[in-house]
Amino acid sequence: MCHVSPEPxxxxxxxxxxxxxxxxxxxxxxxxxxxxxxRVNAETAERIRRIAAALGxxxxxxxxxxxTGLTSVIALVVADVTxxxxxxxxxxxxxxxxxxDYTVLLVNTQGSPDIERDALERTLPMIDGIVLATSxxxxxxxxxxxxxxxxxxxxxSVSDVPSxxxxxxxxxxxxxEHLAELGHxxxxxxxxxxxxxxxxxxxxxxxxxxxxxxxxxxxxxxxxPTFHGGESAAVELARQGTTAVITFNDRMAIGLIRxxxxxGACVPEDVSVIGFDNIFTAELVTPALTTVAAxxxxxxxxxxxxxxxxxxxxxxxxxxxxxxxxxLVVRESTAQRNRHRPQFTTTPAATPLHDK
Amino acid sequence: MCHVSPEPxxxxxxxxxxxxxxxxxxxxxxxxxxxxxxRVNAETAERIRRIAAALGxxxxxxxxxxxTGLTSVIALVVADVTxxxxxxxxxxxxxxxxxxDYTVLLVNTQGSPDIERDALERTLPMIDGIVLATSxxxxxxxxxxxxxxxxxxxxxSVSDVPSxxxxxxxxxxxxxEHLAELGHxxxxxxxxxxxxxxxxxxxxxxxxxxxxxxxxxxxxxxxxPTFHGGESAAVELARQGTTAVITFNDRMAIGLIRxxxxxGACVPEDVSVIGFDNIFTAELVTPALTTVAAxxxxxxxxxxxxxxxxxxxxxxxxxxxxxxxxxLVVRESTAQRNRHRPQFTTTPAATPLHDK
DNA sequence: TTGAAAGCGCTAACAT
DNA sequence: ATGTTAGCGCTTTCAA
Numbered sequence: 111m112c113h114v115s116p117e118p119x120x121x122x123x124x125x126x127x128x129x130x131x132x133x134x135x136x137x138x139x140x141x142x143x144x145x146x147x148x149r150v151n152a153e154t155a156e157r158i159r160r161i162a163a164a165l166g167x168x169x170x171x172x173x174x175x176x177x178t179g180l181t182s183v184i185a186l187v188v189a190d191v192t193x194x195x196x197x198x199x200x201x202x203x204x205x206x207x208x209x210x211d212y213t214v215l216l217v218n219t220q221g222s223p224d225i226e227r228d229a230l231e232r233t234l235p236m237i238d239g240i241v242l243a244t245s246x247x248x249x250x251x252x253x254x255x256x257x258x259x260x261x262x263x264x265x266x267s268v269s270d271v272p273s274x275x276x277x278x279x280x281x282x283x284x285x286x287e288h289l290a291e292l293g294h295x296x297x298x299x300x301x302x303x304x305x306x307x308x309x310x311x312x313x314x315x316x317x318x319x320x321x322x323x324x325x326x327x328x329x330x331x332x333x334x335p336t337f338h339g340g341e342s343a344a345v346e347l348a349r350q351g352t353t354a355v356i357t358f359n360d361r362m363a364i365g366l367i368r369x370x371x372x373x374g375a376c377v378p379e380d381v382s383v384i385g386f387d388n389i390f391t392a393e394l395v396t397p398a399l400t401t402v403a404a405x406x407x408x409x410x411x412x413x414x415x416x417x418x419x420x421x422x423x424x425x426x427x428x429x430x431x432x433x434x435x436x437x438l439v440v441r442e443s444t445a446q447r448n449r450h451r452p453q454f455t456t457t458p459a460a461t462p463l464h465d466k
Numbered sequence: 467m468c469h470v471s472p473e474p475x476x477x478x479x480x481x482x483x484x485x486x487x488x489x490x491x492x493x494x495x496x497x498x499x500x501x502x503x504x505r506v507n508a509e510t511a512e513r514i515r516r517i518a519a520a521l522g523x524x525x526x527x528x529x530x531x532x533x534t535g536l537t538s539v540i541a542l543v544v545a546d547v548t549x550x551x552x553x554x555x556x557x558x559x560x561x562x563x564x565x566x567d568y569t570v571l572l573v574n575t576q577g578s579p580d581i582e583r584d585a586l587e588r589t590l591p592m593i594d595g596i597v598l599a600t601s602x603x604x605x606x607x608x609x610x611x612x613x614x615x616x617x618x619x620x621x622x623s624v625s626d627v628p629s630x631x632x633x634x635x636x637x638x639x640x641x642x643e644h645l646a647e648l649g650h651x652x653x654x655x656x657x658x659x660x661x662x663x664x665x666x667x668x669x670x671x672x673x674x675x676x677x678x679x680x681x682x683x684x685x686x687x688x689x690x691p692t693f694h695g696g697e698s699a700a701v702e703l704a705r706q707g708t709t710a711v712i713t714f715n716d717r718m719a720i721g722l723i724r725x726x727x728x729x730g731a732c733v734p735e736d737v738s739v740i741g742f743d744n745i746f747t748a749e750l751v752t753p754a755l756t757t758v759a760a761x762x763x764x765x766x767x768x769x770x771x772x773x774x775x776x777x778x779x780x781x782x783x784x785x786x787x788x789x790x791x792x793x794l795v796v797r798e799s800t801a802q803r804n805r806h807r808p809q810f811t812t813t814p815a816a817t818p819l820h821d822k
Numbered sequence: 823t824t825g826a827a828a829g830c831g832c833t834a835a836c837a838t
Numbered sequence: 839a840t841g842t843t844a845g846c847g848c849t850t851t852c853a854a
Contacts, residue, residue, distance in 0.1 A: 142833090170591040177846045192556065492826075493828095500824095830847105
C-alpha cells in the first residue's frame with residue numbers, strides 16, 4: 111500500500127558545479143557571475159544566469175559565508191514577536207536592513223533566558239550582527255557578546271555597547287505632572303519584569319518626579335508584562351486602594367482596567383490609569399488608554415543603522431546611549447480625582463475575564 | 467581623536483581546530499564530542515567540552531550542514547508577524563519544533579510577493595523544511611517548492627502538499643445561522659485580500675449557507691485585512707446600507723465598527739458585525755466582537771508535526787487537507803434586527819480615527 | 823576509541 | 839576575462 115516515494119525529501123540542491131558544467135565554464139566564473147557581475151563578460155554572465163535559472167539553482171549563501179565570514183544577515187532578538195510594541199520596531203528594522211541588502215533574522219525568546227542563550231548559541235556564528243530589542247542577559251554577558259560580534263541594544267543602556275533608549279524620565283515626568291494636575295496625591299506603579307531595564311528606569315523616574323511634585327508613590331509587582339499580569343495587579347490594587355496607577359506597559363494597563371471594572375471600580379472616575387508604549391490597541395479599548403508613547407519606528411531604524419555602521423567598521427569613541435524623545439498621549443483613562451467618593455477599595459470577588 | 471580600535475569587529479570565531487589543538491586531540495574527536503557523545507571516551511568528551519567552553523567555542527552548525535545538508539532549522543513563513551492571529555501559531559510551532567530539537571526561522575513577508583520570493587530564495591538552501599502560514603504564491607509555485615523541500619501549508623489547501631485548514635464552511639454556517647436567528651434577511655461580506663485562500667472559501671461558504679437559509683448576500687471589497695481596511699469597508703457599507711456584516715477577519719471587523727460608530731451607526735443596534743479569527747483584542751473592544759474562532763495553537767502544532775514527519779521520511783499517500791474545527795463565539799456585536807429603525811444609511815462625513 | 827583524509831558549496835587569491 | 843588552487847568549519851568515511 112505504502113509505496114516508496116521515488117524522490118528523497120531533501121534532494122541535493124543544484125550547486126555552482128552543476129551550473130558550471132552545463133555552461134562549460136569554471137565554477138569560479140559562475141560564482142563571479144552572481145556576486146561580481148562586473149568582472150565577467152556580460153554575455154557569459156547572462157548565459158550563466160539563464161542556465162542557472164533553468165536548472166533551478168539557488169545560491170547557498172551560508173556556504174560562501176564559511177569562507178568570507180560575512181553572511182549579510184543580522185539578528186533581531188525580541189522577547190515576544192507578538193507584542194504589538196515591537197510592530198514598528200520590526201518593520202523599521204527590516205526596511206532599514208533591506209535597504210542595505212541585509213536580511214533580518216527574527217529571534218523570539220519568549221522572555222526565557224534559556225531560549226535566548228540557546229538561540230544566540232545557534233545563530234551567533236551565522237550572523238554579522240545583533241540587535242537586542244529585549245534581552246534578559248546581564249550587562250556583562252552582553253558586553254562579552256559585543257566582543258565577538260557587533261551588537262546594538264534597544265530599550266536598555268549598556269556601557270561600552272551602542273544603546274538606543276527612549277526618554278523614559280521625560281515621559282514619566284509628563285505622566286506624573288498630568289496626574290498631579292488632575293488632583294491625585296498618590297501614585298501606584300505596577301511593575302513589570304525585574305529583568306527589564308526599562309522597568310527599573312521607569313520606577314526610578316516616577317519616584318523622582320513624584321518627589322519633586324510632592325506626591326506619594328507605591329510600588330506593586332513584579333507582574334508579567336501582559337494582559338494577565340495587569341489583571342493580577344488589579345487584584346492587588348483593590349486590596350490597597352489608590353486613585354492613580356501607572357503600569358509598566360499598555361498590555362498590563364488594559365488588563366488592569368478590565369479586572370478593575372469587574373471588581374466594581376470605574377476607570378477613570380475612581381482610578382486613573384496610565385500605560386507605556388502606545389500600542390495600537392490602546393486607542394481601541396474603552397476607556398481609551400492614556401499612555402506614554404515612544405518612537406518605535408525610529409528605534410528600529412536607528413538600531414539597525416548603527417549596527418550596520420559598526421559592521422562596516424565604524425569606531426564610535428563614546429557609547430553614550432542615543433535617546434529618543436517620548437511623549438504623553440492623553441486619552442480617556444485618566445480624570446480628575448473624585449473627592450466625593452471614598453478611595454477605591456473592595457474585596458476581591460468577581461471572576462477573572464475568561465481566558466480564551 | 468579617533469584611535470584605531472585594537473580588535474576587528476568580526477574576529478574569526480573559535481573553531482574545532484582551536485579546541486582540538488588545545489585539547490591535544492584530533493578535530494574529528496572534538497566534532498564527535500559534540501554531535502555523537504556516545505562514540506567518544508566519556509572523560510575525553512568531558513575534557514573537550516570544558517576546554518571548548520573556556521575558549522568560548524560556538525558550534526557553527528551551518529558549516530556542518532554543507533556536508534550533511536541537514537540544518538535542524540525549519541522556516542515559518544507568515545505575512546505579518548505582528549498580526550495577533552499568528553500568536554498561537556508561532557508559539558505552537560516553536561514549542562513543537564523545540565521538542566524535536568529544531569529551530570524555527572520566522573520569515574515575515576509583509577504580504578509582498580517580492581519579499582516572499584527573496585526570503586525563500588535566501589533561506590531555502592539553509593533549512594530542512596517550510597511551513598507556509600500565509601503565502602501569496604500560486605499553488606503551482608508551492609508545489610514546485612514542495613519538490614525541493616518538505617512543505618506544509620496552513621490556512622490553505624494545495625493539492626499534493628500537506629495542508630492544514632480550519633473548517634471555514636462550518637464556522638461560516640454557524641455565523642449565518644446566528645444572524646438568521648436574529649432576524650436578519652441580508653448579509654454583506656467585507657472581503658479580504660483576493661490572494662488569500664481563506665477569503666475565497668469564506669465567501670463561497672457564506673453564499674451557500676445564505677442560500678440554504680434563504681438570505682440575500684452582498685460582497686464588498688477586497689480590503690486590506692487590517693483595521694484600516696475595516697474602516698474603508700465601513701465607508702462603503704454606509705453608502706449601501708445593511709443590517710448584518712461578516713468581515714474577512716477580526717481586525718477588519720474592529721476597524722469597521724469603529725468607523726461605523728463615527729459615521730453615526732450603532733453596533734449592534736443598527737448593524738450586527740461578525741469577524742473571523744477570535745484574536746485577543748476581539749474580547750477587549752466595545753462592543754466585544756462576535757467572531758468565528760479557529761484553533762490556532764493546534765494548527766501550529768499539527769503543521770510542524772506533519773512537516774517533521776515528512777522530513778523524517780514519512781510518505782503520506784493522500785494529501786487531503788487536515789481540517790480543524792472552528793466555532794462561533796457570540797459576544798456583543800450581534801443583536802436582533804431592529805425593525806423600528808430604518809436600515810442604516812448615511813452620507814460619509816465624520817473624520818477617520820486618528821492614525822497614531 | 824581515535825586519527826587521517828576527503829569533501830560539502832562557495833569565494834578569494836593567484837595565475838594565465 | 840577566465841581558469842586553477844586553496845581553504846572556510848564541519849562531518850563522515852575509512853584506517854588504525
